[in-house]
Amino acid sequence: MKAETDSRTDTRKRILDIAEELLLTRGYNAFSYQHISTELGVRNAAIHYHFPKKNDLGVALIQRYRRRFQRFIDAQAELSPAEQLERYFTLTDAYFDRDQQICPSGILTTEYQTLPDDMRAEANAFVDEMRDWAVRIAESGRTDGSMRFAGTPEAMGLLMLAALQGGLQLARTDTTVLATLKTQVKSLLGLV
Amino acid sequence: MKAETDSRTDTRKRILDIAEELLLTRGYNAFSYQHISTELGVRNAAIHYHFPKKNDLGVALIQRYRRRFQRFIDAQAELSPAEQLERYFTLTDAYFDRDQQICPSGILTTEYQTLPDDMRAEANAFVDEMRDWAVRIAESGRTDGSMRFAGTPEAMGLLMLAALQGGLQLARTDTTVLATLKTQVKSLLGLV
DNA sequence: GTCTATAAACTGATAGAC
DNA sequence: GTCTATCAGTTTATAGAC
Numbered sequence: 408m409k410a411e412t413d414s415r416t417d418t419r420k421r422i423l424d425i426a427e428e429l430l431l432t433r434g435y436n437a438f439s440y441q442h443i444s445t446e447l448g449v450r451n452a453a454i455h456y457h458f459p460k461k462n463d464l465g466v467a468l469i470q471r472y473r474r475r476f477q478r479f480i481d482a483q484a485e486l487s488p489a490e491q492l493e494r495y496f497t498l499t500d501a502y503f504d505r506d507q508q509i510c511p512s513g514i515l516t517t518e519y520q521t522l523p524d525d526m527r528a529e530a531n532a533f534v535d536e537m538r539d540w541a542v543r544i545a546e547s548g549r550t551d552g553s554m555r556f557a558g559t560p561e562a563m564g565l566l567m568l569a570a571l572q573g574g575l576q577l578a579r580t581d582t583t584v585l586a587t588l589k590t591q592v593k594s595l596l597g598l599v
Numbered sequence: 600m601k602a603e604t605d606s607r608t609d610t611r612k613r614i615l616d617i618a619e620e621l622l623l624t625r626g627y628n629a630f631s632y633q634h635i636s637t638e639l640g641v642r643n644a645a646i647h648y649h650f651p652k653k654n655d656l657g658v659a660l661i662q663r664y665r666r667r668f669q670r671f672i673d674a675q676a677e678l679s680p681a682e683q684l685e686r687y688f689t690l691t692d693a694y695f696d697r698d699q700q701i702c703p704s705g706i707l708t709t710e711y712q713t714l715p716d717d718m719r720a721e722a723n724a725f726v727d728e729m730r731d732w733a734v735r736i737a738e739s740g741r742t743d744g745s746m747r748f749a750g751t752p753e754a755m756g757l758l759m760l761a762a763l764q765g766g767l768q769l770a771r772t773d774t775t776v777l778a779t780l781k782t783q784v785k786s787l788l789g790l791v
Numbered sequence: 792g793t794c795t796a797t798a799a800a801c802t803g804a805t806a807g808a809c
Numbered sequence: 810g811t812c813t814a815t816c817a818g819t820t821t822a823t824a825g826a827c
Binding site for chain 1 (some may be wrong): 612624626628629659699701704706708709710711712713722723725727748749750751753754755758760761762763764766768769771777780782783786787
């Protein structure tokens with residue numbers, strides 16, 4: 408029973424892993440079940456057993472991502488604001504270093520108009536969570552005096568999210584973009 | 600002769616107009632020749648006469664956009680840095696107000712990994728031009744003393760471009776995003 | 792010069808085999 | 810429970826009619 412569950416979960420997980428790589432490199436509209444099934448060594452219709460419709464796969468991908476992101480946040484709840492910011496940067500670099508992936512929120516908001524309703528709802532929730540996190544960093548940084556910046560923490564957090572989301576995309580045309588942006592964000596937070 | 604040229608140009612122009620709307624709302628991979636031909640009232644294959652391959656249409660779209668953007672820049676060469684920044688914001692709002700379109704550089708860099716080489720080359724050139732413009736605004740603003748900000752003009756210009764590109768995308772999930780970002784950018788430039 | 796008929800390949804998806 | 814054979818619709822694209 409455990410074995411059955413594991414094997415089922417395992418195939419399902421492999422599908423999600425392959426789909427995630429495709430989503431973050433090519434986008435939702437530019438990958439198909441064939442891409443996944445070829446990589447997995449099965450027929451494309453086999454994927455439909457695990458995820459009947461492409462929506463289902465899309466929703467599952469974002470939900471899994473949200474859970475992972477939540478763990479990522481929880482794991483650094485005790486760190487200083489500046490250290491949390493560094494984790495933010497590290498996360499951003501990790502995307503880029505993995506086949507020039509971009510942030511999921513960038514993919515989902517760019518393709519937003521073509522997404523089905525259930526995927527839009529998940530995308531909205533994910534964007535909110537990322538934004539809240541960025542805002543909390545700016546907020547706590549100002550509160551403990553380690554960060555000094557113009558405007559409200561809400562606006563500064565949003566700006567950091569938007570800049571890094573756009574920056575990951577722009578980095579595909581110029582690999583120095585991210586380093587420049589990271590330095591600039593720190594400057595604007597009075598951290599340099 | 601003039602009439603022939605005009606009618607040909609006219610159909611070609613209508614195709615480009617429809618394609619541009621589709622590109623900026625749905626993205627390159629999510630629109631087809633059928634979308635265009637249906638709107639135009641012809642068979643999808645008719646589009647192939649004007650643009651044999653989809654690459655050709657994609658390249659023509661970006662090239663036209665680059666020319667238009669160049670005229671946009673030239674038209675305000677004499678304005679103050681702060682006024683040029685306002686035009687930047689106005690341009691950004693204009694995208695969003697037109698069916699929640701996003702910036703072309705955001706589309707092209709997000710779908711970058713799926714684009715053919717000729718479209719990538721055009722995308723690179725366009726991104727460079729947008730970035731140069733943003734950097735020049737920060738540069739001249741610092742020079743004439745109207746803007747005060749941390750970091751280099753190069754980094755600040757890049758940050759503004761990245762933030763507005765990401766912001767247009769995020770605005771689809773929350774319509775207040777752009778207003779917040781504009782205020783914050785002005786704060787960071789010492790303009791408020 | 793402009794467009795239509797048509798096709799080859801790929802898409803997401805269902806019914807049913809094992 | 811898991812996957813294969815198969816399909817109907819869409820995609821880009823070509824050959825050729827007017």
